[in-house]
Amino acid sequence: MVFGRSERDRGPAAAPTEPAAPAEPVTLKLLVAGGFGVGKTTLVGAVSEIRPLRTEEMLTEAGRPYDDTAGVEAKSTTTVVMDFGRITINDDLVLYLFGTPGQDRFWFLWDELAQGALGAVVLVDTRRLGDSFAAVDYFERRGIPFTVAVNCFDGAERHPAERIREALDLDAGVPVMLCDARERDSVRDVLISVIRHAMRAAAAEEAATAR
Numbered sequence: 001m002v003f004g005r006s007e008r009d010r011g012p013a014a015a016p017t018e019p020a021a022p023a024e025p026v027t028l029k030l031l032v033a034g035g036f037g038v039g040k041t042t043l044v045g046a047v048s049e050i051r052p053l054r055t056e057e058m059l060t061e062a063g064r065p066y067d068d069t070a071g072v073e074a075k076s077t078t079t080v081v082m083d084f085g086r087i088t089i090n091d092d093l094v095l096y097l098f099g100t101p102g103q104d105r106f107w108f109l110w111d112e113l114a115q116g117a118l119g120a121v122v123l124v125d126t127r128r129l130g131d132s133f134a135a136v137d138y139f140e141r142r143g144i145p146f147t148v149a150v151n152c153f154d155g156a157e158r159h160p161a162e163r164i165r166e167a168l169d170l171d172a173g174v175p176v177m178l179c180d181a182r183e184r185d186s187v188r189d190v191l192i193s194v195i196r197h198a199m200r201a202a203a204a205e206e207a208a209t210a211r
Contacts, residue, residue, distance in 0.1 A: 031099075031144075034125075038125045045083075046182055110138060118198045132148075174197075
C-alpha cells in the first residue's frame with residue numbers, strides 16, 4: 001500500500017510563483033590606449049552601439065611643440081579627456097570602452113580612467129612604434145592585462161605579430177593581433193581577446209594564491 005498525505009492533511013496551496021526576472025548582464029570596463037594619432041577614437045566609434053562620447057579639440061599652432069603629427073599629418077583633432085562607447089557582446093555581457101588621450105600632458109587622466117578596468121587594448125601604429133612604449137609600461141607596472149592591437153593603416157608596412165612582440169619586448173603571454181580600427185568585426189575580436197587574456201590572468205593569480 002502506498003502512503004501519502006490526504007487532501008485533508010495538506011497545507012495551504014502554495015502561491016503561484018512569479019516568473020523569474022531576466023538576469024542583468026555583466027558589465028565590464030576596458031581601456032583603449034596608445035600613442036597620439038594611433039586610432040583610438042576610430043576604434044571606439046567603429047564598435048560602439050551608442051553614439052560615442054568624444055572630447056576632441058582642434059589641433060592648434062600652440063600645441064605643435066607637444067603634438068607630434070609626423071606620420072599623421074592629416075590629423076586635425078585630438079582627444080583631451082576620453083572617448084566613451086558601449087558594445088553588447090551577448091545577452092550576458094556588456095563592455096564599456098574608455099579611450100585614453102595619447103599625449104604626455106594628459107597622462108594624469110589615465111589613473112582615473114584605469115580604476116576598475118578589467119583590461120586594456122594598446123593600439124599600435126608600426127610607423128610610430130616608439131609611441132607605444134609608455135602605454136605598455138603603464139599597464140605592465142599596474143598589473144592590468146592588455147592585448148596589443150596593431151592598427152593596419154593603409155600603405156603602412158605589415159609586420160608579423162612576433163616581430164611586433166620582440167620590438168615591444170612583450171611577455172610571451174601578452175596577445176598581439178593585427179586589426180583594422182575602422183572595422184567593427186576586427187575590433188570586436190580584439191576586445192574578446194582582452195577579456196579572455198584577463199580571465200586567464202585572474203585564474204592564474206587565484207591558483208597561485210591558493211597554493
